[in-house]
Amino acid sequence: MSNLLEVKNLKKHFPIKKGAIFPKQVGAVKAVDGVSFHVRKGETLGLVGESGCGKSTTGRAILNLIQPSEGEVIYKGEDISHYKGEKLRKLRQDIQIIFQDPYASLNPRMTVEQIIAEPMRAFGTPKKEREEKIDYLLDVVGLSSYHKHRYPHEFSGGQRQRIGIARALTLDPELIICDEPVSALDVSIQAQVINLMEDLQKEFDLTFIFIAHDLSVVHHISDRVAVMYLGEIVEVGEVEELYANPKHPYTQALLSAIPEADPHLKRDRMVLEGDLPSPSNPPAGCKFHTRCPFAEEICRTEHPELKDVSTGDHQAACHLVKEVVGSNG
Numbered sequence: 127m128s129n130l131l132e133v134k135n136l137k138k139h140f141p142i143k144k145g146a147i148f149p150k151q152v153g154a155v156k157a158v159d160g161v162s163f164h165v166r167k168g169e170t171l172g173l174v175g176e177s178g179c180g181k182s183t184t185g186r187a188i189l190n191l192i193q194p195s196e197g198e199v200i201y202k203g204e205d206i207s208h209y210k211g212e213k214l215r216k217l218r219q220d221i222q223i224i225f226q227d228p229y230a231s232l233n234p235r236m237t238v239e240q241i242i243a244e245p246m247r248a249f250g251t252p253k254k255e256r257e258e259k260i261d262y263l264l265d266v267v268g269l270s271s272y273h274k275h276r277y278p279h280e281f282s283g284g285q286r287q288r289i290g291i292a293r294a295l296t297l298d299p300e301l302i303i304c305d306e307p308v309s310a311l312d313v314s315i316q317a318q319v320i321n322l323m324e325d326l327q328k329e330f331d332l333t334f335i336f337i338a339h340d341l342s343v344v345h346h347i348s349d350r351v352a353v354m355y356l357g358e359i360v361e362v363g364e365v366e367e368l369y370a371n372p373k374h375p376y377t378q379a380l381l382s383a384i385p386e387a388d389p390h391l392k393r394d395r396m397v398l399e400g401d402l403p404s405p406s407n408p409p410a411g412c413k414f415h416t417r418c419p420f421a422e423e424i425c426r427t428e429h430p431e432l433k434d435v436s437t438g439d440h441q442a443a444c445h446l447v448k449e450v451v452g453s454n455g
Contacts (some may be wrong), residue, residue: 130300136196138158156406160358170334173335201221217298219298228289237276363439367440433447
């Protein structure tokens with residue numbers, strides 16, 4: 127399978143300024159700090175981590191909703207990170223986004239028909255074709271054509287997210303960035319939306335970057351998973367391999383926190399000490415060393431790079447991979 131998207135050393139630093147009249151930059155919030163990964167055509171890459179680790183910022187920087195500070199975003203062999211104007215507008219046909227909050231991402235003054243038609247109108251789709259596609263897309267996402275005359279406030283959260291999904295499909299994109307699309311929904315509705323997205327992926331040959339902090343949801347929908355911590359990817363691998371054999375201690379801690387359905391099953395919890403460091407002043411060396419139970423001197427001074435840690439496509443950024451696996455296994 128060929129790579130549809132490659133992200134190389136992507137950074138997004140938000141400046142910290144002081145001074146009322148002549149503000150000067152005194153630092154930066156390193157929201158995304160050197161992220162690299164690839165996405166193959168037709169697969170789903172799960173992007174997971176704690177709140178504030180830079181997942182959503184990464185997704186928006188890929189789509190150029192926010193301008194990256196540094197790095198390359200290579201889509202179909204072209205670096206799209208500096209696209210502007212008409213080139214960026216045309217790119218919107220190929221890469222779309224489903225936003226996290228179905229209550230905030232739909233215009234309350236527009237009907238469902240207007241919301242779904244807007245992207246097609248912007249790209250000059252004839253009126254008759256727009257009307258046919260709106261009915262088709264509403265049917266595809268599990269709504270009826272009579273819903274198109276209603277406003278967003280007349281729908282439940284799950285229905286609103288289905289409208290957001292229909293809007294993302296209007297221009298026949300290849301890649302959709304799903305920014306925590308089910309986190310604002312009830313668990314029963316989450317399952318419906320996830321199953322819908324899997325069906326749509328097969329029907330429309332879609333590629334997903336699925337951003338979430340719920341590891342059980344990511345396990346269900348993803349082919350590969352990338353784990354983020356404080357603006358960096360610390361582990362990436364095929365979903366079954368990564369969940370069965372996590373190498374990085376942060377991944378191990380996240381997986382140990384997943385609730386278990388069997389109350390009689392005893393499982394060792396790996397509890398992380400301390401608070402998440404500030405992205406404006408990250409620790410030297412390995413950013414995770416301040417909370418890692420296995421940290422040694424090298425972790426405090428040298429920054430670890432992603433490296434192969436097992437056969438297959440499985441990489442982790444940890445100086446002590448062997449020792450960590452030995453300690454946990």
